[in-house]
Amino acid sequence: MSTNRTSQPRLRKNFAPSDPFSLFKAWLQAAIDAGVVEPTAMTLATVSLDGKPAARMVIMRSFDQQGFCFYTDYQSRKGRELTRNPNVALIFWWPAQHRQVRVEGVVKKMSATESDDYYHSRPLDSRLGAWASPQSQIIPNIEMLEMRLSELRRTYAQKAPLRPPSWGGYRVRPNLVEFWQSGPHRLHDRLCYFRESETNWRIERLAP
Numbered sequence: 001m002s003t004n005r006t007s008q009p010r011l012r013k014n015f016a017p018s019d020p021f022s023l024f025k026a027w028l029q030a031a032i033d034a035g036v037v038e039p040t041a042m043t044l045a046t047v048s049l050d051g052k053p054a055a056r057m058v059i060m061r062s063f064d065q066q067g068f069c070f071y072t073d074y075q076s077r078k079g080r081e082l083t084r085n086p087n088v089a090l091i092f093w094w095p096a097q098h099r100q101v102r103v104e105g106v107v108k109k110m111s112a113t114e115s116d117d118y119y120h121s122r123p124l125d126s127r128l129g130a131w132a133s134p135q136s137q138i139i140p141n142i143e144m145l146e147m148r149l150s151e152l153r154r155t156y157a158q159k160a161p162l163r164p165p166s167w168g169g170y171r172v173r174p175n176l177v178e179f180w181q182s183g184p185h186r187l188h189d190r191l192c193y194f195r196e197s198e199t200n201w202r203i204e205r206l207a208p
Contacts, residue, residue, distance in 0.1 A: 043057055044088060068171070075166045076135035102180065105175050109169070112168070190207070
């Protein structure tokens with residue numbers, strides 16, 4: 001990770017917001033304003049039943065005081081691992097700002113209503129793609145998926161598809177949120193929020 005000094009002001013514990021979501025919102029908006037490609041992309045790390053980690057990039061679709069939300073196939077590898085072990089980690093990395101946000105927490109399925117609302121807001125081909133792809137399963141070729149998508153387009157030419165029962169949202173409820181920002185001479189800022197209750201957070205500065 002680069003150690004170049006940025007024009008950002010140092011992170012000061014005494015001036016930090018009382019909860020991590022306010023600071024996250026400000027940092028995310030700064031990344032959006034700077035034109036970062038896919039500013040809501042995040043690494044999602046899961047753990048298998050036998051303790052082996054796996055990580056992949058997903059898109060955070062929304063966040064609020066309850067946590068960070070994303071959508072996927074419940075039967076995919078990550079979906080199966082989340083069922084067995086709901087403990088996860090997230091990383092947001094915005095290189096133009098020399099900033100990183102690291103999250104540790106527990107995942108929970110979002111309500112059917114929330115998943116339905118998001119599913120029906122997507123473009124038609126994205127909705128059909130959720131039906132066409134058996135995510136994470138071995139397939140013989142890409143043509144199989146393209147053929148399946150073509151069939152679904154004909155089937156749903158005059159009606160809207162329902163959300164697949166195996167597809168929906170997850171919300172990561174954080175127990176720890178760490179904000180990292182590059183500083184001079186490798187003296188980076190690390191400000192960490194530790195959850196103490198449903199609404200209270202303890203803020204600590206960590207050595208880089």
